[in-house]
Amino acid sequence: MTQWGSKIDIETDGLRADGLRKPRSFGQDDNSGDLGLFNARARAIVAGLNLNTPREEYDISMHELEELVKACGLEAAGVLIQSAQAVTHRTYIGSGKVEELRRMIEECDADIVVFNETLSPMQVRNLEEILDTEVLDRTGIILQIFSERARTREARLQVESARLQYMLPRLIGMRKNLSRQGGGSGRLSNKGAGEEQLELDRRHIEHRIAELQKQLKNIETERQTQRARRLNSGLPRVSLVGYTNAGKSTMMNTLLEHYGEQGHPERKVFEEDMLFATLDTTIRRIDAPGHRPFLLSDTVGFISDLPTPLVKAFRSTLEEAKYADLLLEIIDYSDPAYEQQVKITRDTLAEIGASDIPVLYVYNKADRDPQLQIPRVHDERIYMSAKYAIGLEELLSLIDEALSADHQEAVLLLPYDQGAKLHELQAKYVIDETEYLPEGVKIRLTLSQADLKDLKRYSVNEDKE
Numbered sequence: 001m002t003q004w005g006s007k008i009d010i011e012t013d014g015l016r017a018d019g020l021r022k023p024r025s026f027g028q029d030d031n032s033g034d035l036g037l038f039n040a041r042a043r044a045i046v047a048g049l050n051l052n053t054p055r056e057e058y059d060i061s062m063h064e065l066e067e068l069v070k071a072c073g074l075e076a077a078g079v080l081i082q083s084a085q086a087v088t089h090r091t092y093i094g095s096g097k098v099e100e101l102r103r104m105i106e107e108c109d110a111d112i113v114v115f116n117e118t119l120s121p122m123q124v125r126n127l128e129e130i131l132d133t134e135v136l137d138r139t140g141i142i143l144q145i146f147s148e149r150a151r152t153r154e155a156r157l158q159v160e161s162a163r164l165q166y167m168l169p170r171l172i173g174m175r176k177n178l179s180r181q182g183g184g185s186g187r188l189s190n191k192g193a194g195e196e197q198l199e200l201d202r203r204h205i206e207h208r209i210a211e212l213q214k215q216l217k218n219i220e221t222e223r224q225t226q227r228a229r230r231l232n233s234g235l236p237r238v239s240l241v242g243y244t245n246a247g248k249s250t251m252m253n254t255l256l257e258h259y260g261e262q263g264h265p266e267r268k269v270f271e272e273d274m275l276f277a278t279l280d281t282t283i284r285r286i287d288a289p290g291h292r293p294f295l296l297s298d299t300v301g302f303i304s305d306l307p308t309p310l311v312k313a314f315r316s317t318l319e320e321a322k323y324a325d326l327l328l329e330i331i332d333y334s335d336p337a338y339e340q341q342v343k344i345t346r347d348t349l350a351e352i353g354a355s356d357i358p359v360l361y362v363y364n365k366a367d368r369d370p371q372l373q374i375p376r377v378h379d380e381r382i383y384m385s386a387k388y389a390i391g392l393e394e395l396l397s398l399i400d401e402a403l404s405a406d407h408q409e410a411v412l413l414l415p416y417d418q419g420a421k422l423h424e425l426q427a428k429y430v431i432d433e434t435e436y437l438p439e440g441v442k443i444r445l446t447l448s449q450a451d452l453k454d455l456k457r458y459s460v461n462e463d464k465e
């Protein structure tokens with residue numbers, strides 16, 4: 001069985017229709033928690049073609065590819081980079097480099113080559129033939145990781161949809177290739193048997209994509225209902241965003257540990273030193289004494305060149321940030337490439353339409369810099385450590401400030417029959433003073449303009465008293 005659906009088996013001459021060869025130790029359809037797609041000893045060579053990127057920047061992206069390979073359960077056994085002015089059409093890298101790669105595979109006893117850029121199905125096929133080994137590209141490896149990690153129904157459907165969308169053009173490319181080969185076969189129909197099979201597969205896939213989209217649409221509707229309910233709860237929404245592995249889930253867990261609902265340790269989220277540990281959205285209430293309570297969401301991280309099919313399939317998950325009142329952008333300050341990651345995060349936020357939301361920049365993992373005294377706050381920036389819970393108070397104060405940007409202090413006198421209103425305000429804001437008077441409860445608090453307008457009739461002008 002292949003990993004993208006029970007009914008569809010799209011093997012043609014040992015090649016999968018997406019141009020990828022089936023991994024040797026495949027067969028964990030149950031998602032049993034083993035993250036290794038390939039057997040534990042599988043070794044990969046990472047390869048890339050640098051056309052015009054500055055050397056340092058290109059090295060960073062190759063290093064990231066190594067991390068992706070590791071996240072897939074493979075061992076990175078070697079690196080091969082070609083710097084050239086143009087792509088070699090047939091094999092992507094030049095023939096001399098292909099030969100070098102072949103020798104390297106032998107020397108390292110590698111089972112797979114992973115390219116940093118997107119290859120055409122034809123290039124994958126040619127390379128696999130010459131190298132006699134499996135060839136994947138960056139998109140392929142990210143898709144593999146996603147399909148291994150997806151846990152919730154929604155994430156699984158999203159990944160399946162992404163894989164199929166990734167496969168479809170490849171299938172068409174393959175058909176063209178077969179038509180050309182089948183030209184002089186003398187058959188009445190000039191479609192070869194392989195081609196007919198591909199046509200069937202194509203229809204299967206298109207049908208399945210449509211079906212998946214329908215199911216995802218239903219889930220999205222459910223989610224909107226939940227979102228509306230959350231909106232009604234009146235609590236401000238804060239979203240953790242940022243590059244993958246920056247420490248978003250660790251931040252969520254640390255805040256939960258200190259200020260989450262008491263006695264619910266199972267409500268923590270998964271954190272791990274690997275790319276794309278989180279694929280689903282989790283929302284929790286954070287209620288720290290002396291601070292304004294809010295809903296915090298943790299979701300999938302960003303990466304450079306996030307494959308388009310994945311962006312499309314995960315749009316609704318990625319878009320969670322769009323509905324936030326405030327974004328906490330988690331930055332791995334200990335990563336030499338953090339500035340580039342900030343830029344990619346900014347671009348991704350713009351792409352999902354979240355660039356107008358106020359942002360607090362959290363320079364996380366600052367505990368790794370022995371020169372730096374933490375916590376340190378600079379306007380809307382904070383240097384801290386989620387893992388060691390250094391700077392939580394300071395972060396919460398920044399969040400308070402940011403969420404209260406349009407807020408104003410007021411004194412309200414709520415009659416005793418407005419108990420529900422009082423309760424709502426207590427859940428939503430920090431009440432600075434409470435006084436029980438014969439005519440009602442007098443409270444002093446800082447609240448939003450919208451709420452103040454709503455409660456205007458209970459507002460007390462203190463100067464007159």
Ligand SMILES: Nc1nc2c(ncn2[C@@H]2O[C@H](COP(=O)(O)OP(=O)(O)OP(=O)(O)O)[C@@H](O)[C@H]2O)c(=O)[nH]1
Nearest residue numbers: 245246247248249250272273276277278301386387
């Ligand atoms: N030293 C140090 N390590 C940290 C800190 N915060 C997180 N980490 C580590 O960084 C790794 C990644 O953390 P996660 O919280 O899983 O990162 P994430 O941003 O949720 O990553 P994805 O879900 O994969 O996008 C883990 O090994 C954490 O222990 C920190 O403040 N200091």
Ligand SMILES: [Mg+2]
Nearest residue numbers: 248249277278
């Ligand atoms: Mg995470």
